Amino acid sequence: MGRGLLHHIELYVSDLEESLAFWGWFLEELGYESYQKWEQGASWKMDNTYLVFVQTEEKYLDIPYHRKRTGLNHLAFYAESHEDVDVMTRKLIEKGTRILYQDQHPYAGGPDHYAVYFEDPDRIKVEFTVG
Template sequence: MLHHVELYVSNLRKSTDFWGWLLEELGYEPYQSWEDGRSWKLGPTYLVFVQTEARFLDIPYHRSRVGLNHLAFYASSQQHVDQLTSQIKERGVQLLYHDQYPYAGGSEHYAVFFEDPDRIKVEIVAP
């Protein structure tokens, strides 16, 4: 079982707005908060977002480099994926593979793909 994931972000406020909304829609609850970080928890697993030090901001994240490619979460249903997709669009979030929605992951894989403020790919999958 996964204990936690910690992500360093370029702009904690933007990431908190983005991830806080999304994670709470998926059932996570605020867990920890301090000057340079926030976390949300669901069951025993939590996600942490920490402000990157200024000296590292000139090295941007890219999901195709070595490291994290994307995070995938379960929605409660296909309707939940559709609801979140509508909300994602309303928030002006960059959708990925929108021309193949909701089957960009294959004919048996009902999901939406999009990017967070640092361009980390996020996937929401119907069970």
């Protein structure tokens, strides 16, 4: 395994079906494979790392998530090239995904940082970047 490597990330989501459609497609585009599935959740795995999505319990749904509050801000994934970012950007737009910082795209992270930034159904920011 590798000491210090990320083992897994678990996200609670407001609408499991919608989140699985969003994340399943994106993660499979990156090479992740479906790993686990149960009534209240599912996961995708690549090598030794996996991402888990679980339906938030009804009693907690009235507490909104916002990436600028304390807690998770965003998840960033490596792209292979500028073209990889461009192809993913087109696919995201075709799927109706909200692209962030469109006026600065693809250099919203600075002149040396080529990436697309977008949001999942719960408005968690996701980054797909060359580096």
